[in-house]
Amino acid sequence: MTVPAPRARRRPSAPARLLPPLLVVALLAPVALLFGLTWRHTDDDRALAARERLGVTYLSALAPVTDALVDAQSAAVAGRPVPGEPLTRAVEAAATVDARIGRELRSQERWAGLRAKLEALRDRPPAEPEAAFAAYGEVTDLLLDLYRKVRESSGLVRDPGPDSFFLQDGAGQELPEAVVATGRLADLTTLAARRPAADRLRTATDLAALRVAALTPAGDLVTDLRAAVDSTESTDLGTNVLTPLDTYQRAVEALAAASNPAARTGVVDPAQVAAARLNAQAAATQLQPVILAELDALLAERVDALDQDRRLALGAVGLAVLLLAALGGVLLAAARRARRRAAEARRARAEPGAAPESDAWRPPAGSRPDEPRPLQPVGPAGDPVAAQWGSVDAAR
Template identity: 35%
Template sequence: MLTVLVLLPAAGLFLRVLQENSKQRDNVQLEQDGVEYLNALSPLISALAESQSSALQGVAAEPASVTAAVARVQGVDDRFGQELGARTRWTDLKAKIAALPKIKGTDDKVFTAHVEVADLTIALFTTVQENSTLSRDPDADISFLQSVVADKMPRAVTAVSRMSDLANMAAAATGSAKTTLNTKFGYQALLVQDSVGDLTDRLQEAVDDTSSNTLSGNLVSNLDSFRRGIEAANRGANLGSTKGPNVSTLVTAQSTLQTALSALSGVILKEISGLLDDRSGSLTYKRIEAFVLFGIAIVLIVVATLWTRGRAREVQTGFTEQPGETSRDVSVQVSGGGNAPVGNPYGGGPYDSVPNYGEAPNYGGGRERSGALR
């Protein structure tokens, strides 16, 4: 009973530790699946920017980069789309991407269709970010890094591509249409500045709070390339100048930015994956440690139980009545070689007799003492 009373709480504590460990391991795996999905989505956002520019230039065919990016996302969605809650969004997005080459009409109509698709792609980024729990990661470095790669970077690249295309459209427009396009251009330029400012701050915070030894070094060169692309886009925007945007500078900036995005997002996602692998390894070690400690506890309890039972048997044996202890021989040997009568413990000889109470001893062969003595 004592063994059971000790073992049950130990088993209950072990199960709770094991359940919490399993929950954390499953959550890490879900985040790793999300990282893989984001890794496939990053090239798609750049490919859609290229598709938008080529469509506005009159190219009806879908760019090869879009075809490759769609195939890559489809492959990762087949594996993780259901558990990440992304399958419905991706199915709808894929259908709209396939319909883009078929859209005919004015530049505004073509541009609006591509804007819708890009917005749906950014929404898919957000869905994967939230459902994979990356957005709620407890570690500061992973939290900042995933925010950059799943939110700030896609928005910045999309805004730069829209800046470039709006500048082209505004250059060919006149009157109120030109004014409207310039207003939209200015709005996208402000979005780029805000996104890049937030992006840089979050990357710096990630570097300050990370346990990775490679994050800082890997980010430096790629972040510099990304910044140069953004700075070129800002120069091409010519905000506050009466000359208007420089279209050629914006096109060059867009190309530079797409290349920098691919490199930077790859580095960030690789760092996130490495940090998650370290956490998974730590959880596996703790799981093994819990099993070992529980096994040792069971062995100690069993050994203590057997020892206690052995001691109990020894004590019980010590109190057990030995043979002859209840029928002791209390007879007394007399000097003459026989046993003394029970009523006379002083021996069986004539000189050993004891007078009765109240009687005088008979020393003179039976004669009484003299009267003087009386």
């Protein structure tokens, strides 16, 4: 009986050799995709929060300009000397801020126009009260436009947080509008006493409109801040904001009572309205930095949280890369061992008299090649006659 020849070891096919790297790439691709999406999302949110903080810084610089400008308007309308130092100091501080971050907020052009108007008023103040009221009204309109521009370009108007959104709306829109309108209301009340009787109806209409313009944003501000307190997770917001808010609300109520002609038999006392305006403006001056500080704290906390998310994403992708690298190393080592065995097998077959492969048939240990064995012809190896009669003897 013929002994079967040893089987040759099969070489791995091309798909089998490509399977390990394809497996690593298939696992790495979704990890890289998720990391890219997470990083892009957190990067956009972080950039928005950082730009919003620049807007808060700019709004903080505009608040002293607003107070000084309203005070200068009241002095000019009343015929008193206009205090130039507070307004100059506030303008210089705001100019420094605009030079630092105005390009990023795209506010430099508007600030340049506003500053030119302010310097023109300082150099050539109007001599007549009515002209002063109109001239300062144009400048305050430019100032409110700059507030809106900063809020839009910084992204504060698109803030995703409910508490921070209400805070920026109150500090960046409602409060400046209330301060400017309150100053105009007090100044027009002063002018109304000097106007002729023929202008009384027009003056009363203008006073009613300015009263609404002053009280409406003040009421909206109270609503915004209470909504921010109700929707926030911060434990400090309510404690820090509600006390100055109550003071401001009482001052606004006093202004509403002093400027109401129905409650005073159709007569409004300009001195009482001016005093109520000063109290309301002083309360607003105390309230605005508190709002802006709380808003900046919320934005800083958001930036820190986004930085933490980015660090976690980096750690997760680093761990995934290490695990995949270990898996790739294991697969590569296995492939190298397989190639080494295949090379040894080819080398063994190519060398004459080499030992057969490990899975080929081998004679029993201690036996001689010419020793008779079952199923093996008797006689010298390679003798065809002996092999023939050996097979006959075996058949008997």
